[in-house]
Amino acid sequence: MTSRYEPWDETRSAEIIAGLSHVEGGTLVILHALQEVFGYVPEPAIPMIASALNLSRAEVYGVFTFYHDFRHEPAGQHVLKLCRAEACQAAGGDALAARAESSLGIKLGNTTADQRVTLEPIYCLGLCATAPSAMLDSRVVGRLTEKRLDALVAEAQR
Amino acid sequence: MKIFVPRDAGAVAVGADDVADAFVRAAEARKLELEIVRNGSRGLYWLEPMIEMATPQGRVAFGPVAEDDVDAVLDAMIADAAHPLRLGVTEEIPWLKRQTRLSFARCGVIDPRSLDEYRAYDGYKGLARALTLTPAQIIADVTTSGLRGRGGAGFPTGIKWKTVADTAADRKFIVCNADEGDSGTFADRMLFEGDPFVVIEGMTIAGIAVGATKGYIYIRSEYPHAIAATNIAIAAAERAGFLGANICGSAHSFDLEVRVGAGAYVCGEETALLESLEGRRGIVRAKPPLPAHKGLFGKPTVINNVLSFAAIPFILNDGAKAYAEFGMGRSRGTMPIQLAGNIKNGGLFEVAFGITLGELVDEVGGGTLSGRPVRAVQVGGPLGAYFPRELFDTPFDYEAFAKRDGLIGHGGIVVFDDSVDMAKQARFAMEFCAVESCGKCTPCRIGSTRGVETIDKIRRGERVAENTAVLEDLCHTLKFGSLCALGGFTSYPVMSALKHFPDDFAPTPARLQAAE
Numbered sequence: 001m002t003s004r005y006e007p008w009d010e011t012r013s014a015e016i017i018a019g020l021s022h023v024e025g026g027t028l029v030i031l032h033a034l035q036e037v038f039g040y041v042p043e044p045a046i047p048m049i050a051s052a053l054n055l056s057r058a059e060v061y062g063v064f065t066f067y068h069d070f071r072h073e074p075a076g077q078h079v080l081k082l083c084r085a086e087a088c089q090a091a092g093g094d095a096l097a098a099r100a101e102s103s104l105g106i107k108l109g110n111t112t113a114d115q116r117v118t119l120e121p122i123y124c125l126g127l128c129a130t131a132p133s134a135m136l137d138s139r140v141v142g143r144l145t146e147k148r149l150d151a152l153v154a155e156a157q158r
Numbered sequence: 159m160k161i162f163v164p165r166d167a168g169a170v171a172v173g174a175d176d177v178a179d180a181f182v183r184a185a186e187a188r189k190l191e192l193e194i195v196r197n198g199s200r201g202l203y204w205l206e207p208m209i210e211m212a213t214p215q216g217r218v219a220f221g222p223v224a225e226d227d228v229d230a231v232l233d234a235m236i237a238d239a240a241h242p243l244r245l246g247v248t249e250e251i252p253w254l255k256r257q258t259r260l261s262f263a264r265c266g267v268i269d270p271r272s273l274d275e276y277r278a279y280d281g282y283k284g285l286a287r288a289l290t291l292t293p294a295q296i297i298a299d300v301t302t303s304g305l306r307g308r309g310g311a312g313f314p315t316g317i318k319w320k321t322v323a324d325t326a327a328d329r330k331f332i333v334c335n336a337d338e339g340d341s342g343t344f345a346d347r348m349l350f351e352g353d354p355f356v357v358i359e360g361m362t363i364a365g366i367a368v369g370a371t372k373g374y375i376y377i378r379s380e381y382p383h384a385i386a387a388t389n390i391a392i393a394a395a396e397r398a399g400f401l402g403a404n405i406c407g408s409a410h411s412f413d414l415e416v417r418v419g420a421g422a423y424v425c426g427e428e429t430a431l432l433e434s435l436e437g438r439r440g441i442v443r444a445k446p447p448l449p450a451h452k453g454l455f456g457k458p459t460v461i462n463n464v465l466s467f468a469a470i471p472f473i474l475n476d477g478a479k480a481y482a483e484f485g486m487g488r489s490r491g492t493m494p495i496q497l498a499g500n501i502k503n504g505g506l507f508e509v510a511f512g513i514t515l516g517e518l519v520d521e522v523g524g525g526t527l528s529g530r531p532v533r534a535v536q537v538g539g540p541l542g543a544y545f546p547r548e549l550f551d552t553p554f555d556y557e558a559f560a561k562r563d564g565l566i567g568h569g570g571i572v573v574f575d576d577s578v579d580m581a582k583q584a585r586f587a588m589e590f591c592a593v594e595s596c597g598k599c600t601p602c603r604i605g606s607t608r609g610v611e612t613i614d615k616i617r618r619g620e621r622v623a624e625n626t627a628v629l630e631d632l633c634h635t636l637k638f639g640s641l642c643a644l645g646g647f648t649s650y651p652v653m654s655a656l657k658h659f660p661d662d663f664a665p666t667p668a669r670l671q672a673a674e
Binding site (some may be wrong): 125130133 | 167168170171172201203204206338339340341342343344347348368379380381382383384417418420421422423433435436437438439440455470496497498499500501504505506529536570572573574576578586590630674
């Protein structure tokens with residue numbers, strides 16, 4: 001099983017941070033860039049960002065933990081996001097979320113023991129007119145039915 | 159032959175990419191020279207993927223086209239023959255014809271990556287006129303148009319711009335709030351994916367009007383397609399001299415940068431968004447000072463919604479009066495309304511203010527997708543009120559909704575059928591507020607958590623009358639004691655559910671059993 005992401009590397013991280021440290025107010029920009037490469041924001045990156053931006057570690061840690069997007073540890077091989085907002089609720093999203101949880105054997109927000117699938121809630125993909133919707137890795141899927149969901153879950157497990 | 163296959167995320171989510179690939183294969187098999195334009199969406203989502211063919215009589219639409227339909231559809235296109243999915247001339251489709259498309263005039267029509275097409279459809283004419291005016295004249299036009307911020311608060315745009323123009327500073331900023339987090343809304347996403355230049359042009363005009371040389375577009379991370387489309391458009395505008403130094407040979411300079419959010423709903427609140435842009439936690443600022451005086455990096459800042467900026471080019475090019483002639487009361491112009499949830503004909507419908515909620519849900523939307531009766535509609539996102547059928551005569555207008563304890567917000571309408579449990583929806587609103595609260599003010603942070611607990615008590619049948627009074631009191635405190643709209647508006651879904659659907663809060667035998 002090969003990962004889509006690079007393993008943590010301090011030198012690589014330092015390069016990324018140095019390349020973006022000129023961006024005005026760029027803390028989120030740097031966190032996004034690190035997560036793009038490593039798949040999450042490894043703990044040792046926090047003091048590196050703080051030092052490059054002349055901020056305290058607490059400030060950077062505070063930003064990192066405030067936003068739902070930033071991961072503290074690597075996600076599974078595939079990430080399946082199910083929209084849990086009102087438009088998708090109105091179109092049967094609750095039952096689909098329950099079905100995904102039971103077929104993967106995990107609750108929303110968790111990763112399967114084999115590290116293959118992370119199942120996450122998302123609050124609106126803007127696909128509200130083709131609800132319910134989901135996103136598997138970077139692929140968006142609308143008009144989700146039990147059948148289409150099962151196919152997505154199977155694909156994620158492969 | 160030339161066809162149009164949307165690249166809009168909503169169309170892609172229902173198979174547009176696969177359909178485009180299938181057309182390529184089908185054309186190769188027929189040795190047919192086929193040009194495929196990846197346009198935005200026209201917003202008729204129940205017909206997506208909606209494919210159009212260019213003909214001398216205008217574009218002809220087919221939809222919804224599945225991958226398996228492609229061979230037959232292509233044959234029908236070649237022969238100009240009948241086909242079950244053929245919808246006729248696109249512009250004549252009643253759902254589209256009934257609209258007044260000002261901001262969305264080009265969305266779904268042009269290739270969003272082509273600056274030339276944008277210009278061929280009146281693009282950048284608003285900027286050209288703005289460059290002949292003084293900043294004060296531009297602002298006067300925006301004021302005359304009656305445009306109010308389309309993000310939800312409905313504050314007059316002209317007044318906001320004038321405040322920034324009148325504030326002296328070494329640097330000023332234009333910020334586009336594209337953190338479209340409300341469920342049921344997707345107009346911003348559609349516009350960036352279908353016609354990004356209109357927002358870029360609107361922001362450039364704003365920069366000239368107030369003397370700002372730098373703009374930021376803050377897009378939520380949940381919209382990767384919109385982010386990509388916007389970055390491509392910015393690069394094209396820069397290459398052509400519509401952004402950067404000395405725009406179109408004038409003395410004005412304006413740079414644009416896209417910044418990506420990180421999954422925090424509260425960043426849609428303008429001051430939290432500014433904090434986030436500055437690289438901090440998205441914690442709401444107390445007002446005053448207003449962003450117009452002290453905004454991004456402490457400098458005077460125009461912060462407007464995507465739809466507000468998108469209305470600007472029309473106002474400058476076609477005239478403030480032409481814009482103001484649409485609408486009712488103090489709500490002038492058009493509103494891109496988004497129909498979503500359990501609805502038959504979901505999509506984007508741009509129309510002048512004044513159309514009633516009932517017309518939108520029943521006539522335009524065609525009722526529910528499930529075929530069951532409509533029980534409630536939530537207007538204005540997760541913090542908007544739930545309206546029952548009895549309020550369907552409410553006209554779409556800021557004041558008319560406010561009078562009935564509701565709000566228009568960003569123009570999203572989410573339809574629910576009779577299987578909805580309104581107490582559950584009220585609980586969800588409180589829970590959402592608790593999770594998304596930035597934590598700065600107590601009413602929002604604590605009140606929402608207490609709200610969840612109190613609704614649970616009511617549903618379990620614990621001292622129902624007293625706990626209902628507590629819930630109402632909590633809503634009152636949230637509404638009047640919160641620093642921003644996240645806490646302030648959470649009372650709308652909760653109170654409206656309680657008021658219009660009281661039966662749903664009564665404990666049922668099943669629920670009582672589950673609680674034991």
